[in-house]
Amino acid sequence: MDWQEEIGRGLKSAFPIVLGYLPLGFVYGVLAREAGLDLFTTVLMSMLVYAGSAQFIAVSLLANGAAALSIIFTTFLVNLRHLLMSASLVPYLRRYHPSFLALLSAEITDETFAMAMTHYGNYKPSLFYHFTLHLTSHFSWVLASFLGGLSGNLLGDPSRLGFNFALPAMFIILLILQLKNKKTMLVAGIAGILSVVMALFLPSNWNIILAACLAATIGVAVEPWIDRSC
Numbered sequence: 728m729d730w731q732e733e734i735g736r737g738l739k740s741a742f743p744i745v746l747g748y749l750p751l752g753f754v755y756g757v758l759a760r761e762a763g764l765d766l767f768t769t770v771l772m773s774m775l776v777y778a779g780s781a782q783f784i785a786v787s788l789l790a791n792g793a794a795a796l797s798i799i800f801t802t803f804l805v806n807l808r809h810l811l812m813s814a815s816l817v818p819y820l821r822r823y824h825p826s827f828l829a830l831l832s833a834e835i836t837d838e839t840f841a842m843a844m845t846h847y848g849n850y851k852p853s854l855f856y857h858f859t860l861h862l863t864s865h866f867s868w869v870l871a872s873f874l875g876g877l878s879g880n881l882l883g884d885p886s887r888l889g890f891n892f893a894l895p896a897m898f899i900i901l902l903i904l905q906l907k908n909k910k911t912m913l914v915a916g917i918a919g920i921l922s923v924v925m926a927l928f929l930p931s932n933w934n935i936i937l938a939a940c941l942a943a944t945i946g947v948a949v950e951p952w953i954d955r956s957c
Contacts, residue, residue: 730855737859740842744860745867747838748779752868755782756875762790766876773872777865778836781805811939812840819852827854834861848907910950918942 752773759769764786776782781802788798812835820828831854839860846856906912918938925934 733853733855734859737856741863744838744864748867749871752871753875756872760879762786769876773869914942914946
């Protein structure tokens with residue numbers, strides 16, 4: 728019964744992600760077709776790349792005629808944050824075989840990472856939970872990309888329907904789920920301030936990576952002080 732319960736928990740955690748991925752993936756599919764990608768390539772990117780923000784950026788660069796090397800380098804920088812996510816999951820999953828962890832690492836997204844970290848605050852790590860969470864979320868993204876790509880540019884400008892705010896809205900919700908105590912609120916606040924300040928002086932998306940690293944370091948440093956004050 729344990730594996731069945733873990734699968735059920737994985738489906739429960741994936742449900743809000745699916746609700747967010749359906750409109751986001753649909754919009755991505757529409758934008759990809761408008762950028763000149765065919766339906767097969769549009770869906771294949773969602774299957775192999777599976778990184779929402781990177782896919783949106785890649786499609787935007789393609790639409791503007793950017794060089795292939797520029798697209799690859801930019802999406803690489805955007806996805807560097809996944810190194811931090813993988814490192815954060817290591818303490819929970821280190822007992823599992825590396826082959827399983829390699830499969831899990833390919834499926835990590837901001838949303839599945841946030842839900843998994845929230846889940847591990849109450850439950851023990853489980854591969855059944857993790858794979859259910861990841862595969863359900865990934866399937867919904869691919870399905871939505873297919874439907875969006877199939878629709879092509881029939882919707883016109885997606886911003887008219889408010890789809891352009893769907894991605895920021897999802898990140899805001901995930902952030903709120905992580906704000907459990909003084910430490911998490913402090914780290915979130917510091918990360919936000921540092922990211923905005925750095926964005927004024929640093930090129931590309933380096934502000935995101937550096938702000939996350941600095942905020943996490945500060946959080947570890949002040950954790951004993953916060954714990955004593957609570």
